[in-house]
Amino acid sequence: MAQDVLNALTLGSLYLLFALGMSLAWGTIGILNFAHGSIFMFAAFSAHLIVRDVALPIVAVIAFGVLVGAALSVLLQVLAFEPIQRRAEDHRKAELQILVGGIGIAIIPLAIAQHLTRSVPFGYSAGTFSVTTWDLGFVRLSNIQLITLVTAFGLAGLIGWWLRAARPGLALRAIGVDSEVATMMGVDRRRLALLTMAVAGGLAGLAGVLLTYYLGSIAPETGDAFLLKAFAAIILGGVGSIAGVVVGALVLAGIETFVLVTTNGSWTPAIAFGLIFFMLLVRPNGLFGRQEVRRT
């Protein structure tokens, strides 16, 4: 029982790291990045390519994954999302184009990784890090679980504090409320958008590397599954709310682990979809979301 709770918490932290950046970008600069899953996977994959040749310690692998994720995300913002937002006639059309463009771009890293790995799962077995497990009596905790838990909750707390208290964080939230007025108040929208995308990509890369260490190996297609689960977590908690993502990720992971333990697990993939649909019907703003007025 305690072991299941710990596993659910670890899974929840991985969902949290992944969904945090997505929720941040969606809630503030209005970018729902469908390529987030691909960035996550490709960062982990690039780290795999490096580790295969050079036996690196875990810190270096994580740093590399974070850098690749951030670089890809910024590149995506500059090459695709910025031109779309500049050219689109209105907000609604820009949203749609960003979503479709993200879906298209997401195919590219996936195709490269599938081609190079022949769709065989990849891992970091050549690295210097090895998983050790401590038996605490009532539960077995591995070092990678500990790292995941600490970084996920630490970073969620840090970002939550930054959005609430730091001046750039306030400016970013102001963009989320009204981007035009924020610009008039002297907020540099472009710079903050790039920063947000870099943070989101870095978090995705971090989640990718940690997941690969945790599971031993991941397949290139893992990104798509994570993307839809992150949606469920974000919708459950409310778009743009950090506390919401934390709760959403943990609840999703909790339900999934519960179903996996008590049944044969064939319904597990449906939980995320069911949650998205149910939440959108009953409370589209999520548990912690802002109320939004829409007239038509």
Place this chain on the structure above:
Amino acid sequence: MSTWYLSHQILIQSTFISLLLALSIQVPLRAGVFSFAGIGSYAIGAYTAAILTIRFQVPGIVAIGAGVLFAAVVGYLLALLVARLSGLYLGMATISFALFLAVVATNGGDLTGGATGLYGAISTVTTEHVLAVTAIVVLLLAANERGAFGRRVDAVREDPQLAVSLGIDVIRLRRTVFVISGALGACAGGMNSLLRTTVSPETIGFHLVVTALTMIIVGGALSWAGAAIGAVIFTWLPTVLQFVGEWQLLVYGFLVAIAAVYFPTGLLGLLQSGWRWFRARGRRIPAEGAGALEPDAAEEPERVLSALSSAEARQ
């Protein structure tokens, strides 16, 4: 001609089936409804047709028709459920609806054949039937894109608030669109499972969303013709570009990304604006001398306005 037709029958069939599937997303999109429910309807149609054919040996047309009716009803109910949602939220709700159905199909036990799916749905459906159905659908859609109804749909897409104030029943139009989308998706699904005699949960998934979107976005989302261009391109590209081979997915990704970022109106939009430019140029060249000033002067305010609005959009 006929040998070519026979040897490419599978490709011809899948061109028209993909066209119907793409239309099930394009029709809502044209009315400004961002719904992927057509993918879910594809699953409903595919399974209904296969189950009816295997269990009750009903004729193909009845099996597909039952699927279409069922999916249209589900589409209506779904429209009632998601009436409050719009934009991305609606898109996400309908994607999860479609993917949820795929999991249901995996867990359906004997009825849906579980993860392996259903085999042996043999019927008399032929390529000619697919052609005829697609032709009727396209004719009906093309007729609806013109005239008063077409303009009403345009108004709802461009500005729902304005449409309401003009007396257009936006809610009813949105429901209609869901029903049409459901029927089209189910038609595509039903015909596909009867032509291939098999259906499995793997054929319904996120990749189907990507395929349909790819066709519409590259072809052009605002007309059935765009969906047709997309369906032709993405069904025949792999056979034409054989050297692309294993990098096919990569090419698709680039095409969609470029179309979404730089040509949001798709190939159809490009063709249309190219045609307009060509005609406008043709008209101005012969009118040299005194006559040339008049059309120029008439266009002046328009040009000033468009320059103004593009300057505004850039800010």
